[in-house]
Structures are given as structure tokens and as C-alpha cells.
Amino acid sequence: MNKNNITHYGKTSLVGIFALATLYSCVPALETVQEDTAVPVQYADQPKDSLNSARIKWQDYFTDPYLDTLIDTALKNNQELNITLQELEIARNEVRARKGEYLPFIGLKGAAGVDKKARYTSRGASEATTDIRPGEEMPEPLQDYLVGAYASWEVDIWGKLHNAKKAAISRYLSTVEGKNFVVTNLIAEIANSYYELLALDNQLDIVKQNIAIQTNALKIVRIQKEAARVNELAVRKFEAEVLHTRSLQYDIRQKITETENRINFLVGRYPQHVRRDPDAFDNLIPDDIHSGLPSQLLENRPDVKQAELELAAAKLDIKVAKARFYPSLGISANIGYRAFNPKYLLNTPESLLYSLTGDLTAPLINRNAIKAAYYNANAKQIQAVYNYERTILNAYIEVANQLSKIGNLEKSYTLKSKEVDALTASIAISNILFKSARADYMEVLLTQRDALESRFELVETKMQQMNAMVNMYRALGGGWN
Incomplete structure (x- = not known):
């Protein structure tokens, strides 16, 4: 040189x-925003707890065999969960597509054609005077046969294609966590509906017991009226109370039907009776909940992990968008045989053709579309940061709320139990006083109504306790594992 x-x-x-x-x-x-993943060391007004109920499998957390059967069936048949599984398959195929983009594209090609040029044109005149070899004229019309292979490959200099694949993998994994979040919510929704169904069964039983008590009281009032100890007004008041209580059972029956059908919908089947043991409700005692440490939410909650993976994908999208500003190198190659007659098609080297081309291209002027994609990727990354922080905050607050609710419901249930005992005893006392004319019929009616309402509230409180236990399990991120 x-x-x-x-x-x-x-x-x-x-x-x-x-x-x-x-x-x-x-x-x-x-301008970028860095995510803040710091969480408090422990939950407010709660001691540090190294154990975490979220790590218990749902089969061990819920011990009712009828409930376990419903959950197991729902995990197979629930339509929303099955839709999510197909989204998972779509995300997996996206990874496969992104992986293929940075590998060479290789294909085979075959072609056949015929071409007749006009005689009185420059190309037609030149071909008419051209011989293939001495004594052998160019055929007319001219046939064309081709067999060969071709390849193209974009050299991933700046990691654009690899980062796009990594982003697709992160989104696939976030879809997995999304599926886990659906599982967690599905289990919680079925359990809550099941405990609500048991509570309604018990409320219906309470109503039936009260109807029997009030019907008996009505008979006594009618006897006393015949004895001229009470007037017609007292009889009408007792009759109205019996009718009011009897009407309550149909409201409860309707709620039972709707709750059963809600469970059937979650399980993925048409309306039918939901098997259960209503008597088991009285023996239900909420299990002790171990909340663990707030930092464990980042590992256990599927929605938090999903938001984290979406953020990782958004960061990779910025790198992909940035790489579009830089030159890209493409390599293409062709090799094959081409001839105007099949008998010459495989003649080597006369019919052999090949090519190798390298292209280096870079955007220079009017890069508005590339800039817009770059700015959009950054904006979406900032959105992902805030969404991640919001998801963590929401998870912490949900656990804190349920911890507080569990403690308050436990105290409330103890007091309401005493209230029920007192009012139940007062029914007998009011009846005795009424028979001895030391209490009027309104006191008896009000005592019966208060007792009925207190028993309803006690059942409602126990249902809320069981729901709080379920919601705490969900808030901690249990069920999907």
C-alpha cells in the first residue's frame, strides 16, 4: 500500500x-426516574414476625373439604383463568418471534418464466443479434429458470435485537405473574363467597327459629285476648311481627341463590346446588395469621413482581429505541443456478450465480419518528416506575388494613357474643313478665326483634372474620404457589 x-x-x-x-x-x-422500593421495617402497631402465612399452600390454609373441592375445580375450569393462560401462550410466542429476529433468515427459491422483447427496441435488437455460441441463436421467446438459496442477517451491533428479546422475556414472565395474581384472587373470591353462603344458611336457620318463637308468642297473646287481658292491637302487632320475620327468609333465600350461582360461575359450571355443611359455620375459628415482614411482599405478591418485570421490560425498550439512532449492518447473500433452458440449468460455472452484500445504514435527516419512539419509551418507563411504587404501596396498605380489621373484629365478636347471650335470656324474661302483666306487648316485641338482629350481626361478624382471614392471605400473596 x-x-x-x-x-x-x-x-x-x-x-x-x-x-x-x-x-x-x-x-x-x-430525564429518568429511579424506582423507590423502600418499605417500612414492620407493619404499624405490629411486632416483627419472621413467619409468613403466604408461604402456606392453599390446600393447607383452607381445611374445609367442600371448599377445597370448589377451589380445585375452579383452577381447572374458570374461564378468566383459562383466558389468562392463553395470554401466557401469546407472550411465549412473542419471545420466540424476538429470538428469531437476530438469527439469520435462510430460504430457498425456485422460479420459471418466459419473456418476449419487442424486436424494434434497443434490448430486443441487441438480443436478436446475439448468439449463445457460434451457430446457436438466442431463443425467442426467452425462457428463464432459477433455483437457489438466499440469506439475510442483521448484525446486532448495538444489542437492539437482543434487548428486544430480553424485553419480550420480561413481559412473558410478567404474564406468568399476572396469571398467579388471577389465581390468588380467584381462590380468595371463592373462599369469601363460600363463607358468605355458610353465613346465609345460618341466618336462615335463625329466622326459622325466631318464627317458631314468635308464632308461639302469638298464640299466647290470642289466649290472653280471649281472657280480656290484652286488646286487639296487641294481637295485630304480634301478627305483623311474625309476618315480617317470615318475609325475611325469602330475602335470605334469594341471597343464597345468588351466592351459589356466583360460586358456580367462578367454578365454570351452570347453576346447581353447592355442597356444604352449614353446621360447620359455628365451629369456624379464624386461624392465626403471620404477616411476615413488609419486604417479603416484593417476593410473595404476584402483582408486585408483575409490575417489577414490566418496569424491567420498559427499561429495555428504551435501549431498543436508542439503538435505532445508530448505524445498522445488514448482510445478504444469494447462491443458485439460472438459465434460459433447463438443460443448461446446472452447468457450472456458466449457470452459477452468487452474491454477497453488506449494507451499513444510519438515519441522518428527519428522525422525528425515531425520536418520538424514544421519548415514548422513556415516558412508558417512567409510568412503569410509578406503577411499581404504587403497587408496593397498595400491597402494604392492604396488609395493614387487614391486620387492623382482624384485631378489631376479634374484639367485636367477643362483645357481640355477650350481647346475644343477654338478649336471648331477655326473651324468656320478657315473656314471663308479659304473662304476669308486668311488661307490655311492645317490650316483648322489641326484645324479640333486638335478639334477632343481634344474632344476625353475630353471624355477620363471624363471616367478616373469615373474610378477613381470606383477604389477609390474598394481601400477603398466598394461594398461587
Whole structure:
């Protein structure tokens, strides 16, 4: 290589380096936001607890065999869960597509055709006077046969294609966590509905017991009226109370039907009786809940892990968008045979053709679309940061709320139990006083109504206790594992 060639080569290299440096410097600067994953060391007003109920499998957390059967069936048949599983398959195929983009594309090609050029044109006239070899004229019309292979490959200099694949993998994994979140919510919704169904069964039983008590009281009032100890007004008041209580059972029956059908919908089947043991409700005692540490929410909650993976994908999207500002190198190659007659098609080297091309392209002017995609990727990444922080905050608050609710419901249930005992005893006392004319009929009616309401409230409180236990399990991130 002479001195002039060396000088020319050096200038060309300097021009190339300057061009690359210019491209680097033309990438717009972005304002980024860093996620804050710090959480309190422990839950407010709660001691540190190293144990975590979220790590208990749902089969061990829920011990009612009828409830376990419902959950197991729902995990197989629930339509929403099955839809989510197909979204998982879509995300998996997206990973496969992104992986294929940075591998060489290779294909086979075959073609056949015929071409007749007009005689009185420059190309037609030149082909008419051209012989294939001495004494053998160019055929007319001219046939064309081709067999060969072709390949193309974009060299991933800046990691654009690899980062796109990594982003697709992160979104696939976030879809997995999304499926886990659906599982967690599905289990919680079925359990809550099941305990509500047991509570309604018990309320219906209470109503039936009260109807029997009030019907008996009505008989006594009618006897006393015949004895002229009470008037017709007292009889009508007792009759109205019996009718009011009897009407309550139909409201409860309707709620039972709707709750059963809600469970059937979650299980993925048409309306039918939901098997259960209503008598087991009285023996239900909420299990002790271990909340663990707030930092464990980042590991256990599927929605938190999903938000984290979406953030990771958004960060990779920025790298992909940034790489579009830089030059891209593409390599293409072709090899095959081409001839105007099949008998010459495989003649080598006469019919052999091949090519190898390298293209280096870079955006220079009017890069608005690339800039817009870059800015959008950054905006979505910032959105993902805030969504991640919001999800963590929401998870912490949900656990804190349920911890407080469990404690308050436990105290409330104790007091309401005493209230029920007192009012139940007062029914007998009011009846005795009424028979001895030391209490009027309104006191008896009010005592019966208060006793009925207190027993209803006690059942409602126990249902809320069981729901709080279920919701705490869900808030901690249990069920999906």
C-alpha cells in the first residue's frame, strides 16, 4: 500500500469515526426516574414476625373439604383463568418471534418464466443479434429458470435485537405473574363467597327459629285476648311481627341463590346446588395469621413482581429505541443456478450465480419518528416506575388494613357474643313478665326483634372474620404457589 492509499484510508477512517461520534452525540438526552422500593421495617402497631402465612399452600390454609373441592375445580375450569393462560401462550410466542429476529433468515427459491422483447427496441435488437455460441441463436421467446438459496442477517451491533428479546422475556414472565395474581384472587373470591353462603344458611336457620318463637308468642297473646287481658292491637302487632320475620327468609333465600350461582360461575359450571355443611359455620375459628415482614411482599405478591418485570421490560425498550439512532449492518447473500433452458440449468460455472452484500445504514435527516419512539419509551418507563411504587404501596396498605380489621373484629365478636347471650335470656324474661302483666306487648316485641338482629350481626361478624382471614392471605400473596 503506497503513501497516498494510506493517507486516503486514514481520512476515510477519520470520517467514519467522526460520523459515528456525530450519531452518538445526536441521541436526545432523557430525564429518568429511579424506582423507590423502600418499605417500612414492620407493619404499624405490629411486632416483627419472621413467619409468613403466604408461604402456606392453599390446600393447607383452607381445611374445609367442600371448599377445597370448589377451589380445585375452579383452577381447572374458570374461564378468566383459562383466558389468562392463553395470554401466557401469546407472550411465549412473542419471545420466540424476538429470538428469531437476530438469527439469520435462510430460504430457498425456485422460479420459471418466459419473456418476449419487442424486436424494434434497443434490448430486443441487441438480443436478436446475439448468439449463445457460434451457430446457436438466442431463443425467442426467452425462457428463464432459477433455483437457489438466499440469506439475510442483521448484525446486532448495538444489542437492539437482543434487548428486544430480553424485553419480550420480561413481559412473558410478567404474564406468568399476572396469571398467579388471577389465581390468588380467584381462590380468595371463592373462599369469601363460600363463607358468605355458610353465613346465609345460618341466618336462615335463625329466622326459622325466631318464627317458631314468635308464632308461639302469638298464640299466647290470642289466649290472653280471649281472657280480656290484652286488646286487639296487641294481637295485630304480634301478627305483623311474625309476618315480617317470615318475609325475611325469602330475602335470605334469594341471597343464597345468588351466592351459589356466583360460586358456580367462578367454578365454570351452570347453576346447581353447592355442597356444604352449614353446621360447620359455628365451629369456624379464624386461624392465626403471620404477616411476615413488609419486604417479603416484593417476593410473595404476584402483582408486585408483575409490575417489577414490566418496569424491567420498559427499561429495555428504551435501549431498543436508542439503538435505532445508530448505524445498522445488514448482510445478504444469494447462491443458485439460472438459465434460459433447463438443460443448461446446472452447468457450472456458466449457470452459477452468487452474491454477497453488506449494507451499513444510519438515519441522518428527519428522525422525528425515531425520536418520538424514544421519548415514548422513556415516558412508558417512567409510568412503569410509578406503577411499581404504587403497587408496593397498595400491597402494604392492604396488609395493614387487614391486620387492623382482624384485631378489631376479634374484639367485636367477643362483645357481640355477650350481647346475644343477654338478649336471648331477655326473651324468656320478657315473656314471663308479659304473662304476669308486668311488661307490655311492645317490650316483648322489641326484645324479640333486638335478639334477632343481634344474632344476625353475630353471624355477620363471624363471616367478616373469615373474610378477613381470606383477604389477609390474598394481601400477603398466598394461594398461587
